[in-house]
Amino acid sequence: MKEMKKALIIGCGAVASVAIHKCCQNSEVFGKICIASRTKSKCDALAAKLAPTTKTEISTAQVNADNVEELIRLIEEQKPDIVMNLALPYQDLNIMDACLATKTHYMDTANYEPEDTAKFEYKWQWAYDKKFKDAGITALLGSGFDPGVTGVFSAYAQKHQFDEINFIDILDCNGGDHGYPFATNFNPEINIREVSANGSYWENGKWVETAPMEIKREYDFEGVGRRDMYLLHHEELESLALNIKGIKRIRFFMTFSQNYLTHLKCLENVGMTSIKPINFEGKQIVPLQFLKAVLPDPASLGPRTKGKTNIGCIFIGKKDGKQKTYYLYNICDHQECYKEVGSQAVAYTTGVPAMIGASMILSGKWNKAGVYNIEQFDPDPFMDALNKWGLPWKENFSPVLVD
Numbered sequence: 001m002k003e004m005k006k007a008l009i010i011g012c013g014a015v016a017s018v019a020i021h022k023c024c025q026n027s028e029v030f031g032k033i034c035i036a037s038r039t040k041s042k043c044d045a046l047a048a049k050l051a052p053t054t055k056t057e058i059s060t061a062q063v064n065a066d067n068v069e070e071l072i073r074l075i076e077e078q079k080p081d082i083v084m085n086l087a088l089p090y091q092d093l094n095i096m097d098a099c100l101a102t103k104t105h106y107m108d109t110a111n112y113e114p115e116d117t118a119k120f121e122y123k124w125q126w127a128y129d130k131k132f133k134d135a136g137i138t139a140l141l142g143s144g145f146d147p148g149v150t151g152v153f154s155a156y157a158q159k160h161q162f163d164e165i166n167f168i169d170i171l172d173c174n175g176g177d178h179g180y181p182f183a184t185n186f187n188p189e190i191n192i193r194e195v196s197a198n199g200s201y202w203e204n205g206k207w208v209e210t211a212p213m214e215i216k217r218e219y220d221f222e223g224v225g226r227r228d229m230y231l232l233h234h235e236e237l238e239s240l241a242l243n244i245k246g247i248k249r250i251r252f253f254m255t256f257s258q259n260y261l262t263h264l265k266c267l268e269n270v271g272m273t274s275i276k277p278i279n280f281e282g283k284q285i286v287p288l289q290f291l292k293a294v295l296p297d298p299a300s301l302g303p304r305t306k307g308k309t310n311i312g313c314i315f316i317g318k319k320d321g322k323q324k325t326y327y328l329y330n331i332c333d334h335q336e337c338y339k340e341v342g343s344q345a346v347a348y349t350t351g352v353p354a355m356i357g358a359s360m361i362l363s364g365k366w367n368k369a370g371v372y373n374i375e376q377f378d379p380d381p382f383m384d385a386l387n388k389w390g391l392p393w394k395e396n397f398s399p400v401l402v403d
Ligand code: NDP
Pocket: 010, 011, 012, 013, 014, 015, 016, 036, 037, 038, 039, 042, 063, 064, 065, 066, 086, 087, 088, 089, 091, 109, 110, 142, 143, 144, 145, 146, 147, 148, 185, 186, 187, 190, 298, 299, 346, 349, 350
């Protein structure tokens, strides 16, 4: 009989909820899970909903992941084989520290970002590589969709389709409509920090910086139609620029409606997206955190969101001396996701790869000590798992290119 594996899942928000549903569908690998978050009642409610539907044994706990000692105590008590960090990027280093102290594997979906500066970079987490190697444990960084599946797609293209990849364009299209005048599809604070920052792309060995939303293109997405998309800085650019052979340029585009951008500009203009604390009636508040409190909770968008997402990578490179183009992408339907797990597609496309990434480590398919980005592992078992667990991919050998 196979040994029962246990995952400790930190966070119980939009993404975690999907990952937890998926772990419960995959009881063979996830024999036990413990859901731990700041608000334990959310974990209890989800556990009560899922327990009758699964063979996975579910327990719950309260934890403040800003406190490393508390995390260590929880890990020692629960003895998981892996910690799945599905809380916020601010907690990444604390959770990695607790994993080191207890020699437990680690995975996340977003790279570390200090709370007081909207700047995300891998340098802080990469600096843990030697410590993870010495402890004989794995840290899998960025196992969502982007970062995540986009890195797996890149590793797969490199392994099976190209001798050398020269250009990658990552296209992230959300063609869903939730019917609200303004809402974000995942944590509003993280989302707004990301889209209001300067854009950048990697070209010929260096970063080229742009003003926010300066570079705009239009693309006709299968399953969605024509959409405006804008160049953003995105975390997987940093690791793919290092890990993909022969890369000359890598860019990331995300679609936004004019309505979304107009609202965002207005909120920015009045100071509501600022992360600098202000004094309000004798209390320090961060405007962006206040804005988060008044915006719709992304977890509540599920029943209202209609339409599809289409996210993928267009590769241009060489195979057998000839130029080749290749597009790998996934189309996901918001309402189908809602029917299956009670969440919209943005949470679904992140939560499914989170479960798959953890299952790669738990099942021993991905097994090397150290801190790694997802494209540094063999993409094949992950690509198979995407088809199996609800994110089937498609390929196109003559895609329309982005100029
Ligand atoms: P939510 O805000 O919906 O959920 C965050 C969860 O983390 C909540 O359950 C929250 O608990 C918990 N949490 C926050 N702070 C702490 C803490 N100090 N201690 C313990 N628990 C805490 O966020 P999402 O689910 O939308 O996003 C989760 C992660 O996924 C983020 O890091 C986001 O950047 C990433 N992401 C990655 C994507 C990808 O493709 N790679 C795409 C989308 C998101 P409580 O409710 O009690 O506050």
